[in-house]
Amino acid sequence: MKKDRNLLQKWQERLRKARQEYQSALDKMDDCQSLYLGTHKIDKTRGTTAKVNPKDATTVRNVVAEIVEAEVSSDIPTPKVTPQHQEDEQLAKTIEDYLRDEIDRLPFERINDQDERTTPVHGGDLFLVEWDNTAMTHTTRGALSVSLLHPKQFIPQPGVYEIPDMDYFFIQLAQTKDYIKKKYGVDVSTESEEEPDARGFDTSTVDDMVTENIGYFRNKDGGIGRVAWCNDILLEYMDDYQARRIKHCTKCGAEMNGDTCPYCGSDKGEDQVEDKFPRTDENGIPMVKIVEDIQLDEMGVPYITQREETEMLPYYKPDVYPVVLRRNVSAFGSLMGISDVEMIRDQQMALNKLTSEVDIKLLAGGSYVILPKGVQVKRTDEQFKVLEVTDPQQKEMVDVITLQPDISKDMAYMQYTYQAMREQIGITDSFQGRADTTATSGTAKEFSAAQAAGRLESKRVMKNAAYADLFEVMFKFLLAYSDEPRPMTFKDTDGTPQYGMFDKMQFLKFDDAGEPYWDDEFLFSVDQTAPLAGNREALWQEARGNLEKGCFGNPTDYQTLVMFWTIMEGLHYPLATEIKQQMRKRLEEQQMMQQQQMQQQMLGQIQQQAQQDAQRAVMQNGMPGM
Secondary structure (H helix, E strand, O other): OHHHHHHHHHHHHHHHHHHHHHHHHHHHHHHHHHHHHOOOOOOOOOOOOOOOOOOOOOOOOOHHHHHHHHHOOOOOOOEEEEEOOHHHHHHHHHHHHHHHHHHHHOOHHHHHHHHHHHHHHHOEEEEEEEEEEEEEOOOOEEEEEEEEEOHHHEEOOOOOOOHHHOOEEEEEEEEEHHHHHHHHOOOOOOOOOOOHHHHOOOOOOOOOEEEEEEEEEEOOOOOEEEEEEEOOEEEEEEOOOOOOEEEEEOOOOOEOEOOEOOOOOOOOEEEEEOOEEEOEOOOOOEOEEEEEEEEEOOOOOEEEEEEEEEOEEEOOOOOOOOEEEEEOOOOOOOOOOOOHHHHOHHHHHHHHHHHHHHHHHHHHOEEEEEOOOOOOOOOOOOOOOOOOOOOHHHHHOOEEEEEOOOOHHHHHHHHHHHHHHHHHHOOOHHHHOOOOOOOOOHHHHHHHHHHHHHHOHHHHHHHHHHHHHHHHHHHHHHHHHOOOOEEEEEEOOOOOEEEEEEOHHHHEEEOOOOOEEEOOOEEEEEOOOOHHHOOHHHHHHHHHHHHHOOOOOOOOOHHHHHHHHHHHHHOOOOOHHHHHHHHHHHHHHHHHHHHHHHHHHHHHHHHHHHHHHHHHHHHHHOOOOO
16 A cells, blocks of 8 residues: 555656646636637736736627637548558558548537547647447457547656657546446545546536556567556556456356356456467467477486477567547647648737727727707607707807718728738638639639648658558557458449458467567558548549540540449449449440340351351362252
8 A cells, every 4th residue: 555655756756746747837827718709808918017907808809719610620631651661551551541430420410520620729639549348249359449538638758849758747627426436436425526626627626436546668678568546536546548458257277257256256356467478270260389398217318208288378568559630730849730820810809809899899889969058858759859949149159060980990900910810820712612702713723722721741651640640540549459351342443332350360470480470660651542531522523524635535425424324433423333334234234235246246256257168168079960
């Protein structure tokens, strides 16, 4: 118990110091979030000595949210795997196909939607990859789990700005007390919530919630360790948490299936680290090998004995941190990237001031009625009102003065500030889909949008780089924990759906000395040519144009049409699959008719040749009976 207490205090102190060093970044995230949501607060004028904050803005034009929303992309990068050895080409394709299936299975649409807004607001966010042992099917046990971490939930090691280079880091998650009890078997019902902002930007405490503090670290062997605690309760400590752990019965030592021993029925077990597993044949029978030992007889003469030994294979260990960082814009000496909100903060504050000034001016204006002294006007909503005067001079004294404030300069400066904010990020009218007076043709508008997209290219590069790292971590977790073959779907060259299996045993190889090792020498990147990465309607038009120009062949030929509709199917054109099947059916009918015509032509040629041969023979031998 004393050892656990000292261990917990060590990691609590590390977290305290790391959070203290990171506090300024956490405070900045709160500020950026309020600006994104449209805060009414106005900053003090720089250099002022006033102790009182300026009054809140009466009206806010939230350009920050407008620009962030303009940058949101629904495209989810797809994996591209390059083998480092020629013989691994098929394995690389298997990895690509299975990772695409995992993208479809996991909630990447929701993850991407949240990621696309969090990254420009706060400068970055993080993906957390885990192996969920509770996810089971009839034939498989466990599955990949990918979730998104808000940057406020991540506390880095001070002074280190790349996650793979860190000795340790922390994540803080808001969990229910029942979840902690189920996951770790520890009762925390009397504990309180340590860090409420782990739930987001609401700092109010919730009775049923606690903060799960998790620390990841490099152990002395280069592996990944994990420690978890809640307040002053140590929940878990594993020096090598990515090593395989098998739960064995404490009574008979057998491997437990769930929480009960299948042999003695005991419900008490403990996890034991195992670095090897028996090699089996196609029928699941363990394979044995002959091992020779040198023994000495009574006279001291050596002799060789042989024995059978179960052949063992090593488990694969990822030895990579399960957290992947996506930056918005890289900055030297910064963990998270540069936030778009930070870049346009001053302009948003200026807009808050300007819109408030315009409101004050407009509301202060109005109309003033000039009347002779002693003359009263009925203040009712009647259409016709009676004004009683005693002489014509009093009539001449009745007048209305309208005070209309001049806000033209304010509006001009607001437009200048708004344009400055967009230019700072690289957003144009064409990029936002607005009317662009500088582009007078469709081609010019496309060019303008392309230029705007080019200015944002670095952000897409950072997104692709993050997904490439994410795909590599996902593959290594599959190689480590997916014990059973897993089904997958893919399409062949002509677009026909095919079915296969991802079996990690395909990646097990043996060196020249017969020693087994796992082949993980693959390069991960993002497929830049994936159909879903572009504008589908533009790609449909491009495909139609290529068909009409004859790039695929004769546009009236069924074989060309099958090729065209295969491409349209890949671009997810409505009913493309059904049309392709009809074109393929007509192509087969046409080919059958051509084969029949060829057979008839060949038969006619044979018959004609036979007649010619008969006539030639008659001419050579004469008529019969002559």
